[in-house]
Amino acid sequence: MIKIRLSRGGTKKRPVYKVVIADSRxxxxxxxxxxxxxxxxxxxxxxxxxxxxxxxxxxxxxxxGAQPTARVARIxxxxxxxxxxANANNPNKAIPKxxxxxxxxxxxxxxxxxxxxKEADxxxxxxxKEAVPKAExxxKxxxxxxxxxxKxxxxxxxxxxKExxx
Numbered sequence: 640m641i642k643i644r645l646s647r648g649g650t651k652k653r654p655v656y657k658v659v660i661a662d663s664r665x666x667x668x669x670x671x672x673x674x675x676x677x678x679x680x681x682x683x684x685x686x687x688x689x690x691x692x693x694x695x696x697x698x699x700x701x702x703x704g705a706q707p708t709a710r711v712a713r714i715x716x717x718x719x720x721x722x723x724x725a726n727a728n729n730p731n732k733a734i735p736k737x738x739x740x741x742x743x744x745x746x747x748x749x750x751x752x753x754x755x756x757k758e759a760d761x762x763x764x765x766x767x768k769e770a771v772p773k774a775e776x777x778x779k780x781x782x783x784x785x786x787x788x789x790k791x792x793x794x795x796x797x798x799x800x801k802e803x804x805x
Contacts, residue, residue, distance in 0.1 A: 641705040643697065643715075645678060646671060655679050658692060658711060660700050675700070678714060694720050 640663045647668055649655035658676035665671070676692035683689070697720055701707075707715055709727065716723035731739055 641672070641700065641703065643675070643700060643705050643707040643711050645708070645710060653681065655681075658697075658714070660705055673700075690714065690718070692718055692720065694718070 642661055642663045644659060644661060644667070645656040646659045646661070647654055647656055656678040657671075657674050658678060659671035660673045660675060661669075661671035673696065675696045676690070678690050679688065692715070697715065701721065707721070709724070712721065712724045715721045
């Protein structure tokens with residue numbers, strides 16, 4: 640499949656991208672078919688040197704079935720070469736990580752606080768009906784727990800002598 644994508648150039652922490660037509664199986668910065676533009680994200684948006692595109696060649700390749708990547712589609716949309724794609728916005732990425740975690744904790748706590756009153760209403764209605772059975776059920780629950788403890792202890796005692804005989 641043919642892609643219209645960015646190929647990174649420049650130095651460390653100073654990227655400059657080429658807009659290229661490339662086979663999708665090739666490496667990002669590897670061999671490409673044709674260079675159709677450039678993009679320098681470090682320059683302000685109003686500068687002419689920030690971006691340069693060969694619109695005719697891009698339209699030709701789009702006609703041949705080339706698919707732009709998400710970032711290139713936005714660049715082409717801003718330059719009116721193709722319709723502006725739908726904004727695939729992830730608002731959490733714009734928030735610093737420390738604040739994201741705090742908001743996530745609050746979001747987790749809020750549903751629990753909201754859910755508790757909803758659950759309490761059905762229990763409040765059922766509580767008078769079950770008040771007597773709960774009192775009777777508590778001794779029954781205690782008895783099985785007491786029986787479970789000796790059963791667990793017995794197998795351990797049997798296992799110890801077997802190890803000693805070996």
